[in-house]
Amino acid sequence: MGVTRDGPGLRIYTVSRYKSAVQPKPLSPQVFQILLSLTDAPRHGYAIIADVRERTGGAIQLTASTLYDALARLLDESWLKEVDAPADAPDRDERRRYYHLTAAGRRALENETSRLEWMLSTARGKLQPAGRGRRGR
């Protein structure tokens, strides 16, 4: 992996070994969206699905199995943890379990966001005529 002069991805992407240790793979869109919907408050399964659907305009449709496939892995990685229903939750339901983003989860989300930004910037630099893109920024 070559060295990029600028861009926020530098910290991770200059050392490929380090990369694989910190963030093994780019996150799938589903996982990214799930993490994203848990940033502000803990949510239960149905709330996550509803939130993701709303935010992506229906582009990402999760079902029970796809959601829990992802949740099980995220719990294993300790990016999420299970919590009881918070007292202030809008649609509080005692039977349901809520999922809370841990610090590690938040870091992973930030890393992924940085990676996406870096990807975006390199792509923009290539696709737009030189100069104009930079001026645009």
Next chain:
Amino acid sequence: MRLYGAMLRVLPRDLRERHGRQMAMLFADLRAEARSAGFARSVALWMAEVAGLVRFGMRARWRRFAGRNRLRASGSGSGPGWGHDLYWAWRNVRARGGRAVLIVGLLAIALAANTLVFAVADSMLFRKLPFSETERLVGFVGQNAKPDTPAGMMVAAALLDEWRRQIDIFEGVETYLTKTMFLSDGGAHETVAVADVTPGMMSLLGVKPRWGRPLEVEDASYTDAGVVLIAESLARTRFGAPEAAVGQTLSSTAGPLVVVGVMPEHFRFPAQHQRIWRALDPRGPLTANFGGTWAIARLREGVTMESAAAAVAQRSAAVGEAAGRRTPYAVTVAPHGLGLVRPGDSRLYWLLLGAAMCLLAIACANVTSVETAGAMARARTSAVQLALGASRSTLARVTLLEGAMLFGLAAAGAVVTAYGGMQLMTAKLLPAALRGRTANPFDLDQRALGFMVLAAAAAWLLTMTPIVLRTYRVDLLGLLKLEDRSSAASAGGARLRRALTLIEVALAVLLATSALLWARSYGTLLGADKGFESRNIASITYTLPPEFYDTVQEKRALERILLEKLAAMPGVTAVAAGSPPTGGLERYGDVRVLVDDRPAAAEGISLGLRHVDADYFSVLGIPLLRGRMFSPTEPPTNAIVSEAFARRYWGHADPLGRTFRQSDSHQVTTVIGVAGDLRIRPPDMQGVPPPSLDVYFARQPPPPPQPQRPGGRRNTGGWGSVSVMARFDSPERVKQARQIAVAIEPRFEVAVGLVDDQYAEQFSQVLLVTRIVGAFGMLALLVAMLGLYGVLALLVTARRREIGIRMALGAGRADIRRLVVSSSFRLVRAGAALGAAGAVAVARASASLLYGVKAADPVALGIVMLIAVVTALLATWRPAEQAAAIDPSTLLRS
């Protein structure tokens, strides 16, 4: 929601327990939502959910499997996974050394035997014929034929046309003839079996050539060349590649053959060996010399076998009349004889499968026994492993894995063995008469291999269960406290091993007794009185293509030369023209005889018509019981009949001078003599062959030569043969006779064989069973001997201390030997009794296949008991000596 709950079972248990309820709740919400959006959304949701669940389950399992291995590789794992278990299992298997080789070899042989027998039985019995909807393929059969007569009668061209008109019953009626042909390749001739088929045959059967085109109606009308489909193998040997064969010409003694298509390799019709299928016109020259062609019909869809049989039976008289038949025609239809199994056959193959299963069971019992001993020896290791925190389930898993490895290796070995065995089987063991009975190939296909895998898996479970159970029950404290390892072995393990050895001995005795019964049955068959002096008589038969030997004169000339040369050969005591009694019948099946012009008997008979010279009787030693022998100028209306024929139609009255005729012929025959009966058909259950009904006519001098047909193709496809019998002073002369015959006519095939061998060929099934069961029986005895030896050796080791004490208290070496021998004989006695009882039961069940021996045959049982005793002594000898060699002073001091 119950359905969803069931679907959740695709997830690993812990995930299901952790998330299952949440997922179910979530899915209920989503479903309610989708339901309000319409039916299509509901369906889409369910489909997405099923796919997602399967993916979830598979991924979770895979992550776990891979994760364990990763942990082990990095050395940081706490709970070892499958990779670890595999590693240990493999180490344990390797630690077995020679024993592992023995186990694998034994299992491989047993599995291969099962696979081979299954493959043959599958081809004969279980597999459907490789044609489409074979249950709608029917053949014609006489209305008064015996129930197990294979369907498939000859029909003349006029009858064929009439049957083809019955379109409400038949979708199509096609016919064939089988012939042999010489393909000429420069100077050499290669014989190839040919089927002449009407062009619609392939589509009737539902098959197509893989390369080129099918036969078409016009193909049958060419007279200067034959239009043929050929087999893939023939295309490869002749033209290199099947696609290159299309459009090429083969030259044969029957004229050029134009190849229009190539049939795939697995295609067989009507029997195993046909390689060329030539377009046939039922009215054309290819059917000359034949009474008609063999018919196969396909029932119209929706027409049942019963209704078709009734309709055909009802119409047959009218059909016969419309076709211009002068004699009554009464036929019906039955499932076609192609590959139809005769009732006795299926029992035969079940018997063989049973024998193979017995062998596998013995092998399994032996492996369990050996493995139990191994597990005993490793019991302390297991105890230490348990003490160090390994779980019992891990130990059991490793044990199962070891078994899986052994059986996997055995299965791999079995594939190789079975492949080799199949070559041997088809080339040598399987009698040709049996091979011709099915259109299925004999091969190790997926079904046979699948069967083997199933058998191996079943055997694996059966074998390993007792061992795994023992592993589970390992008594940790007891084992660690034990001073003497052998006391551990003397507990339940020894009892299990004794029981297993008992089973082995019983099964071995069962197999050996059955083999002996079959061998004795075969002996009875061969030794039966055939009604003529068959020893050292050989028949020499040329098969001659009509292009070279068309007229009777030509054939008689060849016959005369052969007779002269043979008579001049040293060691030949007599020669005569004529075909052997065991073959060459000129008329058989469903013949009716009108005696003294009374109406024909209701029942048709099998009649052997033979055209012979007077010396035929003296050469074969057939006695003339009454009347006179043929004179040199005997008219063709006089005949000598067999005694059974005379008794059947005239009882005790004098048959000489009486007359008879066959119902479909107008020639009246007068009886001038009565000859002794030939008994060449398989004997009945008492070992007595039934007499055949024979009529001998005097051979007539050849008619004056007829002028050659100008321009016409001489090839009619009909085959001539010249057959001569000779009596030798020893069977070794047969080779010389063959050389003489080949020297006279080197171009064409000549079959030289002893009549006794030809007679024996009828019983090839019995021989096959004798050989297979015999081989299994011997192997089983060997394995049982090994098992017995193992148990006795263990017994001696376990009782060393006891033996030492006995000897110290004054027991002599002979007493110690007796101790070992008596415990061996207790086992063998019980096993042999069980096995013998089983053998009698099996023989009772297969009594209809056994000739001339009783189920409880004292000779066979006696021989097997003797073998069992000898085997037991062989197995006991070394352990007994070891026991006797124990030195009490050193043993008790240690």
